[in-house]
Amino acid sequence: MMRRFLLIPVLLFNLVAISVFAISALALTFSGSVQAQARAIDDSVLTAPNAEITSAELRAAYLSNVPQYVVWPNESVRQQLTIGVLGNEAVYNQLISSPILPVRGLRIDVELLTRPSMASDVDILYIAPGASHQLNSAFNATRSRPILVVSEHSPVREEMMINLVSGAENRLAFQVNNERIQDSGLRSTLDLLTLRGNELELAVYARRAYQRLAELQTEYTELEDALTATQEENSQLLNRIQILEQTIRERDNVLRAQQGTLEDREQVMESQQSALRDLLTELDQQRQQILLREEQLRQIQQTLRQSESLLAAQQQELNEKEEQLRQKQVDSDELAERITANRNVLAVQQQQLRDQRNALDEQMALLESRERTIDRQRLYLWAIGAAFLIALILAFTTVVMFLNKRKTAGKLMFALDELHEAQDKLVESEKMAALGNLVAGVAHEVNTPLGVAITGTSMVNDRITVLKENLGQGNLTREQLSNFLERSSESLSLTQKNLSRVGALISNFKQIAVDQMVAEQREIDLGGYLEEVMSTLSIELRRAGIRYEIDIPKEIRMITIPGAMAQIITNLVTNSIRHAFTEPGGMLHLEAESVEGNQVRLQFSDNGAGMNNATLTQVFDPFFTTKRNEGGTGLGMSIVYNLVRQKLRGDISVKSELGKGTTFILRLPKNL
Numbered sequence: 001m002m003r004r005f006l007l008i009p010v011l012l013f014n015l016v017a018i019s020v021f022a023i024s025a026l027a028l029t030f031s032g033s034v035q036a037q038a039r040a041i042d043d044s045v046l047t048a049p050n051a052e053i054t055s056a057e058l059r060a061a062y063l064s065n066v067p068q069y070v071v072w073p074n075e076s077v078r079q080q081l082t083i084g085v086l087g088n089e090a091v092y093n094q095l096i097s098s099p100i101l102p103v104r105g106l107r108i109d110v111e112l113l114t115r116p117s118m119a120s121d122v123d124i125l126y127i128a129p130g131a132s133h134q135l136n137s138a139f140n141a142t143r144s145r146p147i148l149v150v151s152e153h154s155p156v157r158e159e160m161m162i163n164l165v166s167g168a169e170n171r172l173a174f175q176v177n178n179e180r181i182q183d184s185g186l187r188s189t190l191d192l193l194t195l196r197g198n199e200l201e202l203a204v205y206a207r208r209a210y211q212r213l214a215e216l217q218t219e220y221t222e223l224e225d226a227l228t229a230t231q232e233e234n235s236q237l238l239n240r241i242q243i244l245e246q247t248i249r250e251r252d253n254v255l256r257a258q259q260g261t262l263e264d265r266e267q268v269m270e271s272q273q274s275a276l277r278d279l280l281t282e283l284d285q286q287r288q289q290i291l292l293r294e295e296q297l298r299q300i301q302q303t304l305r306q307s308e309s310l311l312a313a314q315q316q317e318l319n320e321k322e323e324q325l326r327q328k329q330v331d332s333d334e335l336a337e338r339i340t341a342n343r344n345v346l347a348v349q350q351q352q353l354r355d356q357r358n359a360l361d362e363q364m365a366l367l368e369s370r371e372r373t374i375d376r377q378r379l380y381l382w383a384i385g386a387a388f389l390i391a392l393i394l395a396f397t398t399v400v401m402f403l404n405k406r407k408t409a410g411k412l413m414f415a416l417d418e419l420h421e422a423q424d425k426l427v428e429s430e431k432m433a434a435l436g437n438l439v440a441g442v443a444h445e446v447n448t449p450l451g452v453a454i455t456g457t458s459m460v461n462d463r464i465t466v467l468k469e470n471l472g473q474g475n476l477t478r479e480q481l482s483n484f485l486e487r488s489s490e491s492l493s494l495t496q497k498n499l500s501r502v503g504a505l506i507s508n509f510k511q512i513a514v515d516q517m518v519a520e521q522r523e524i525d526l527g528g529y530l531e532e533v534m535s536t537l538s539i540e541l542r543r544a545g546i547r548y549e550i551d552i553p554k555e556i557r558m559i560t561i562p563g564a565m566a567q568i569i570t571n572l573v574t575n576s577i578r579h580a581f582t583e584p585g586g587m588l589h590l591e592a593e594s595v596e597g598n599q600v601r602l603q604f605s606d607n608g609a610g611m612n613n614a615t616l617t618q619v620f621d622p623f624f625t626t627k628r629n630e631g632g633t634g635l636g637m638s639i640v641y642n643l644v645r646q647k648l649r650g651d652i653s654v655k656s657e658l659g660k661g662t663t664f665i666l667r668l669p670k671n672l
Helices: 002-046 055-069 089-097 116-121 129-142 178-183 190-194 198-257 263-473 478-517 526-536 538-543 562-580 613-618 636-647
Strands: 080-086 107-113 124-127 148-152 162-166 172-176 522-525 546-551 557-560 586-595 599-606 651-656 662-669
Touching: 055 080, 055 089, 055 124, 055 148, 055 162, 055 172, 055 190, 055 198, 080 089, 080 116, 080 129, 089 107, 089 198, 107 116, 116 129, 124 129, 129 148, 190 263, 198 263, 263 478, 522 526, 522 562, 526 538, 526 546, 526 562, 526 586, 538 546, 538 562, 557 562, 557 662, 562 586, 562 599, 562 636, 562 662, 613 651, 636 651
Parallel strands: 080 107, 080 124, 124 148, 148 162, 546 586
Antiparallel strands: 162 172, 522 557, 586 599, 599 662, 651 662
16 A cells, blocks of 8 residues: 555656656747747848849739730720740749739739740730740731730831840840731730830839848748747646646645655655655746746747838838839830920921922923923924834735634634534543443443352252251151251342342442433532542452542532533543552552541552652643553543543642652532
8 A cells, every 4th residue: 555655656756757857848848949030030130122024024014014005905904914924934033032012903813934925815925035946826816806915125126016135234125016016906005115224123122122121021920820839838737737737736635644654755755855845946946947938939029020120111111112213114105205396397398398309309290201302202293103104014914824723713613613522522522431341340240249149049959948848758757857047047138138238239330320311410428429439440440459448427418410420530530550559568548538628538549559750740631541552542531630630620739759650639519
């Protein structure tokens, strides 16, 4: 029992020691952090605001002040203006480092642009020298839009609005093109010309002061939060100390009540009381340290108040500089008005001088013209007689030539009519030749599936005969019947597929044959129609060992002359078979897309032998061919050219390179 009683003071002593150690550590930690923050504040306050101004700060100050002197056409329905920076991230960082004051109630936002196409969403576009290669793209993206373009060292003078020029001692000069600004729908004031030199430096100092004010307000808020948290911790520690003291006093009273039992207990209690007194003394010292820390906090608060006073003084100085800037602007306005008045007077005087000079020139010209008139009248008398004689000779010659030309024109008209008739006959012969190839191809294509269908039906008939014999003899088994049904189903399915293919081929042949013989307009699905045309030419392509691909979207529909379209594709395929490929393994590719102007761009290409420059320049000439000894007429590509230009009202061009194939590009209207 005695040992348990003696353990209680020891535990209390350890608890108090641990609490005192924790309080001391927290107090020292807070003291160190507060002193560090105080030193940081003192250093920031002592930093000179008038450090050397960088070029990025000057440009950021110019861009943030330009909106005050330019008016946009739709400001009444807007809430913000956007500044876009292209090619200089340092200027962008300077613009976002401190807030930009609103202009005429409009908020100012800043964006960093990576390409000129993003400039259509901004109101002020700054193009840095690093993005000079993108000037033309940026001017094209901002043309006919109310966007103020601020360039730097721009070589493009006619598209320039405001052009910055770096001067000596880190100063900016600028060039203003008011006509270009007004053409874009913007309106600038005369104050725009005064934004230079000291005014920009004052604007930089103002931005620095606003930025420093925001930093000090943030630091002050953080210090207040830290002070509040420390005071709460101190309050909790003091409450804990009071609770411990109350516990110690209660234990002390218990010990005093039990003091009269044994002398050993008294000695123990005396030693414990001595330890408690030492502990209380140490607690008093900790209180003194806490009071000292609170005094340091009050000093820090006083330092913050001094910083605020210094900041207010700087704000007052800034206001004075802004007032000086406004006064300079007023003076510059008066100077600009005087300059304008002097220019007007000078213009009037120059106009008067020009009028006097013009009057003198007119008088001199009048005298000279009178002298020349007298000389001409002398010559006229001699020339009239000669001219009359020459006129008679020319009249006689003209009559003779007119009669000769009339006879020649009649002969030429007769020859032209014969030429048109020959051309029409050649086109018809080409149509019939293409139709003959079409018939041969379709006949071959139809024979193959018909042969498969006949074979399938004959096999079914043979199996039916065998089945009847087995049935008559009574030898028919379930397995034989099942095999018959399975094989008959396969044969009939194959027959149905091939007959369906025959029907599709005949339908395509009928449609294409009618289109080639009847030149009527109708709406077609371009991809589907070209599939039908190429399917009728497939026998010729397979015979030559040539494959083809068609890559045309399904949504492309045209109102055109299908017969002309079929004849064009047929002639192009025939031309590739005869001239582009000497060995099997070739490839034809057809692709199309919709383009502007309600047109279709159709491309026919092969990977054959290609053409040299001499052949390429004559490919559409009538009767030109590279294989005349092999039966070539030289009319196929000429007919294609005439069909595209006259029948379909389109255009055709060709690109080719030896060994790399040939590409024909057709631009045709969707609605003929």
